[in-house]
Every structure is written in structure tokens, then in C-alpha cells.
Amino acid sequence: MNKIENWRSLRRELLFYSMGYTKSTARKPLIAIVNSWSELNPGHYHLRELAAAAKRGVWQAGGTPLEFNTVSICDGFALDKRYNLPFRDLIAFTIEMSLRAHEFDGAVFLTTCDKNVPAHLMAAARVNLPSIFVTGGPMLPGRFQGKDIVCCTDGRPMFGKYMTGELNEEDFQEFCLASHGSVGACGMMGTANTMQCLVEGLGMSLPGCATSHAVSPSKYRLAEESGRQIMELVARKITASAVMTKEAFDNAIRLFMALGGSTNGILHLLAIAKEAGCSLQLENFESISNETPFLCNVRPSGKYTLRDFDEAGGIPVMMKHLEPLLNTEVMTVTGKALKDNLANIRPKSNDVISGLNDPLSNNGGITILKGNLAPGGAVVKRTAFPKNRFIHKGRARVFDSLIKVEEGLENGTITLDQSEVLIIRYTGPKGGPGMPELHISPIFHAKGLQDMVIVTDGRTSGSTKGAMILHVVPEAADHGPIAAVQDGDMIELNVYDHRINVLIPEEEILNRLHSLGDFKEENDSFSTGWMRLYQAMVSSASEGTIMSVDNEK
Structure with a gap:
């Protein structure tokens, strides 16, 4: 080791000494x-x-x-x-x-x-x-009324019951205290x-x-x-x-x-x-x-x-x-x-983990859908998706914010029907920005909309069950076709066949997208700082939403 390398090593060692460590x-x-x-x-x-x-x-x-x-x-x-x-x-x-x-x-x-x-x-x-x-x-x-409960998954429908009066205040408070064990x-x-x-x-x-x-x-x-x-x-x-x-x-x-x-x-x-x-x-x-x-x-x-x-x-x-x-x-x-x-693992027969010969389903938990609404793909959690929505055709109801939908459902200014398809867009990596989580929230359970099909360029919590089609690519902020959807357009999906389409001509989609102009974030609070860098440098959901100088435009 030469003297320069020796000094470099010794310098760090001296700092150890100052913290009470020995040589x-x-x-x-x-x-x-x-x-x-x-x-x-x-x-x-x-x-x-x-x-x-x-x-x-x-x-x-x-x-x-x-x-x-x-x-x-x-x-x-x-x-x-x-x-x-x-x-x-x-x-x-x-x-x-x-x-x-x-x-x-x-x-x-x-x-x-x-x-x-x-x-x-x-x-x-x-x-x-x-x-x-x-x-x-x-x-x-947690434990509630003699049963094991888990937060989030059990909590959202329980809060829906509380909102409708099916669960009284005392029981709801007991549930809240017990839900996180x-x-x-x-x-x-x-x-x-x-x-x-x-x-x-x-x-x-x-x-x-x-x-x-x-x-x-x-x-x-x-x-x-x-x-x-x-x-x-x-x-x-x-x-x-x-x-x-x-x-x-x-x-x-x-x-x-x-x-x-x-x-x-x-x-x-x-x-x-x-x-x-x-x-x-x-x-x-x-x-x-x-x-x-x-x-x-x-x-x-x-x-x-x-x-x-x-x-x-x-x-x-x-x-x-x-x-x-x-x-x-x-x-x-x-x-x-x-x-x-x-080598020494010996599975025991139980109802929690199945074997290959007796699976809960022959296919895994995730399906990728493609079509003219999601040319780059969209993600479905098949194991938590209601079977009665695997094949569905319904009219689009289009919003740029789930919060506005929830507030509208609660105050009565918005009404939805389970036969419709709820489109929530501009919630992707760039459009959100940050791809904020969307949930089938308690108000959906309270209004009987828990099986409504939701299509979004955003994502949801892993705790969520429901007919959610997620990570639509390209996202609306990247002029993906989801940005062209209007109220009343027919949306058709088939989870078995891995497809999702909006039933309008391709030329009409292109014309609508052309008329939109460049995406501009409504909230200008991210003109500086980490979130601004993220929005400028983040990749699409199909690429892992990873930050890179290669993504900067």
C-alpha cells in the first residue's frame, strides 16, 4: 500500500477512534x-x-x-x-x-x-x-366478533356498512381498535x-x-x-x-x-x-x-x-x-x-396452501389485457376480479379524479350504475403525478357499486378486491387512447381473451387525441423539487415506472 492509499485508509480509521471504536x-x-x-x-x-x-x-x-x-x-x-x-x-x-x-x-x-x-x-x-x-x-x-380480521381488505366493506347504518357506532369503533393486530x-x-x-x-x-x-x-x-x-x-x-x-x-x-x-x-x-x-x-x-x-x-x-x-x-x-x-x-x-x-421441506395437507394437483385455479393471479384502449397493456388481478365481470360491455363514465367521484357519490351530485364502466384517467406515473393509489372505497360498497368495472391508468392497493383494470399504457398524460374516451362510449372487455377495447373507430380516437393538445398538470406545486424531477424522468407502468435520464423529454 503506497502512502496515499495508507493515509486514505488511516483517515477513516481515525474517525472510528473518535466514536470509541478500537483499532x-x-x-x-x-x-x-x-x-x-x-x-x-x-x-x-x-x-x-x-x-x-x-x-x-x-x-x-x-x-x-x-x-x-x-x-x-x-x-x-x-x-x-x-x-x-x-x-x-x-x-x-x-x-x-x-x-x-x-x-x-x-x-x-x-x-x-x-x-x-x-x-x-x-x-x-x-x-x-x-x-x-x-x-x-x-x-x-385482529379479532372482531370472534373472527380474524385484517385491515384494509376487511376495513373498506366494514366502513361501507357503517356509512349505511348496517353497523352501529359502538361496533364500528370496536372494529377500528381491533383491525390492526x-x-x-x-x-x-x-x-x-x-x-x-x-x-x-x-x-x-x-x-x-x-x-x-x-x-x-x-x-x-x-x-x-x-x-x-x-x-x-x-x-x-x-x-x-x-x-x-x-x-x-x-x-x-x-x-x-x-x-x-x-x-x-x-x-x-x-x-x-x-x-x-x-x-x-x-x-x-x-x-x-x-x-x-x-x-x-x-x-x-x-x-x-x-x-x-x-x-x-x-x-x-x-x-x-x-x-x-x-x-x-x-x-x-x-x-x-x-x-x-x-430438500427437507415436507408440506402438510391444509386448506391454506394448495398443491399443484389441487389448485384453487389453473392460472396465476395476474392477466394482461390489450386492445385499442390499452395498446401497451393493462393489468388485472384475476384472482380478486368478480367472475360476473370477466366479460362485460358498458357505457363509459369518464372522470379525471377518483376523489371527485367519491365526493359526488356521497353528496348525490353523481350517480353511477354497475352496468357502466368507470374511467379514471390522468392518474398514471406522469399524470398523477406519481400514480396515486385508487381504491374501491367504502362509498362504493355503501352505494352497492363494489363490482363496478373501473379502468384506469393508475394503480390500486394490493388489499383491494374488485373489477379493476389497472396500469393502462400509454397513460392519458402520454396521449394514450384512454385520454380520448368520452361519456357514453361503449367499452368492451373480456378477461378470458385478454382484451379491452373502446368501440369507436381508430380514426375518431386519433382525431380526439389530436384536439387535446399537450398535457398540462393542473397542480403547479410540483414546478420544483423531487416530484418535478420524477414527473419529467419517470418511465411508463409497463417499464416499471423507473426514473432515468433516458426518459426525460
Whole structure:
């Protein structure tokens, strides 16, 4: 080592001394503990204690753990939904910069919720250190009137009953207090738990980590084991790119389909794969879905909770059932191939996780629709879509804001019929901006509209059930055909045949789009700052809504 290199190394060592570390500690492998702990939401509230367990493991295995925090976001806690998806890219950038600047030897990532998990995976893929994930786990289900309940999925129809007077004030308050059973991710197969499961499916967390609950002792044992295991990965130079391969992404997509996971998982897997240098398109999801059975009887697509799923064996058992369809030669953070991880898994007969010979459905959870209304594709969560709407033809009712629809339904200025097709547009990555979540909200349940077909260039929560056609590409802000739809136009969809069309001539669509002029954001509060950058640089939903200078116009 020359004198310049020696001074560079010594300078950092001297800073360690100022914090009370010894020379021995300063010269061990440095392991980043990337923690999204926050008091802003229940999904990350417990991660300080979980990080302490991970650090124990690092110390035991001969490394020096150094913890830093990143921001986190909860889709429920953050009231302005435009900010949620842009947070994903912001978090990824901050983690990437911290890891690159400080030249760590390895990293343990602690994260739980919807946008945070993919953000950490994106950063891990970019920096390509030896990496392991400790996902925060689901919250416990609540109990109401003798039954297990989960927030969001059970909450929206319950609030609808409260609005109509079917549920009295006292019972409603009891439900509210009971609906979130503990800290952790919301207790259904929404986006947060979908993404935690996909981390394990990619091979980036230890077996069983995804569904080990936030308050379970097993979660803390897994965190400590992960701290020890990162040192093994460092010693063997097993980096994130050795685990997050194209074959691993194919495995994760297959697991995704068998789980009936959140449609947001498509956006995130596309983005993570791009950062990992693996090419994915919507067609990959469609083809794998068509040959993968749906096996997971968990809300919102089934009847059980994440606790039931965990007790039935969680992701290891799911992947054991799927083993004939998986590439089991892929490397995982155990330091072993997937086939070795699955070798001793023995599924037990239960009603929560089905086998390949007795699936809940012969096809996976996601279908991609195309047609003149969505030339670049649109996403349907088939397992949560009402069967009576798989084939539907109805007149369009067009709005540029779901909030205006909800307010109009509540005050009586808007009336809708379930035979119609509700078009909600200018809610895509650019048009929102930020692709804010849309829900079949309690007012729809109160008005008996819970099965109404909704077509949007936006997205929805993974907790949502209903006839929702999402991520329409091109979005309205990009002059997609959805911007040309007018009240009264006939919309025809067929989920079985993967198509959606507006029944007007192509020439008329082009004429209407030409007359619109350039898209201008009504809200000019984003003339500066991160949201302005996001709007200028974000890709389409079919490309993962990822920020890149290549997207800037």
C-alpha cells in the first residue's frame, strides 16, 4: 500500500477512534445495516430492535456492523397518495449513494412495506455488494366478533356498512381498535407482504423470513442468523448479482402468480430487474401466469390471513409445491442452491396452501389485457376480479379524479350504475403525478357499486378486491387512447381473451387525441423539487415506472 492509499485508509480509521471504536474493530469487514426504521408507520416501528439482532450476528461472525437509516413510506399513513410511488426511487437513490460513498464490504437490509422493499432491492442490485434482507414481517390479524380480521381488505366493506347504518357506532369503533393486530405489514397479501414474499422467492432472505411475523421471536432469530450469514457471503464473495439472476426473477414471478400477489408487484419487479440487468416485459408475467396455478388461499384473493399462511409453512412450502416449475439451481443467500434449501421441506395437507394437483385455479393471479384502449397493456388481478365481470360491455363514465367521484357519490351530485364502466384517467406515473393509489372505497360498497368495472391508468392497493383494470399504457398524460374516451362510449372487455377495447373507430380516437393538445398538470406545486424531477424522468407502468435520464423529454 503506497502512502496515499495508507493515509486514505488511516483517515477513516481515525474517525472510528473518535466514536470509541478500537483499532481491531475498525479493521474488521464493515457491514452496512440499512434500516428503514420509522415512527411514521407500524411496518417499520419495530426495526430498531430487529437491527440490534442483526448486529449481534455480525459481531459474532467477526464483522463490524454500522447502521444508517433511510426514509420510509407507508401508503396508509401518507395521506397524499401522489408521493408514495416516487418515494421508492428516492429511497433507492439515497441507499445507493450511502453504500457507494462509504465502501462497505457487505450489507444487511431491514425493510417492510410497499415501496420500501423494492427500493432496497433496487439499491442492492445497483451497488452489487454481498447483501441479505431481513424483512420486517406481517402484523398479527385482529379479532372482531370472534373472527380474524385484517385491515384494509376487511376495513373498506366494514366502513361501507357503517356509512349505511348496517353497523352501529359502538361496533364500528370496536372494529377500528381491533383491525390492526400488532406492528408489522398489513395482514393480507397486499403489496407489502407480496414484496416480502418475493424477496424470499428471489433468494435474497433466509427461508421463512417473509412470513415470520413482526412480533414473533422467530423474526429476531432470523435477523441474528442473517447477521452471521452476511459474513459468509462476504467471505465467499457472493454478491447480489449472483442471486438476482434472470432465472431467479422467473422463479419470483412464478411464486407471485401462485400467491395471487398485489398488482403493484409487477411495477416493482420490472424496476428491480432493470437495475439487476435482467430484461423483463409484461409478456413475461402473462406467459408465466398462464402456466402457473393459483395456490394461496389468503385474503384478499382467499379467506385466510398471513398468520394462517405462515403456520402452513409460508414461502418454503409454496416453493416446494412449485418445485417442478422452478429453476432450482439458482444461488440464494443461504450460500446454497434453491434445491438444497427445499430438500427437507415436507408440506402438510391444509386448506391454506394448495398443491399443484389441487389448485384453487389453473392460472396465476395476474392477466394482461390489450386492445385499442390499452395498446401497451393493462393489468388485472384475476384472482380478486368478480367472475360476473370477466366479460362485460358498458357505457363509459369518464372522470379525471377518483376523489371527485367519491365526493359526488356521497353528496348525490353523481350517480353511477354497475352496468357502466368507470374511467379514471390522468392518474398514471406522469399524470398523477406519481400514480396515486385508487381504491374501491367504502362509498362504493355503501352505494352497492363494489363490482363496478373501473379502468384506469393508475394503480390500486394490493388489499383491494374488485373489477379493476389497472396500469393502462400509454397513460392519458402520454396521449394514450384512454385520454380520448368520452361519456357514453361503449367499452368492451373480456378477461378470458385478454382484451379491452373502446368501440369507436381508430380514426375518431386519433382525431380526439389530436384536439387535446399537450398535457398540462393542473397542480403547479410540483414546478420544483423531487416530484418535478420524477414527473419529467419517470418511465411508463409497463417499464416499471423507473426514473432515468433516458426518459426525460
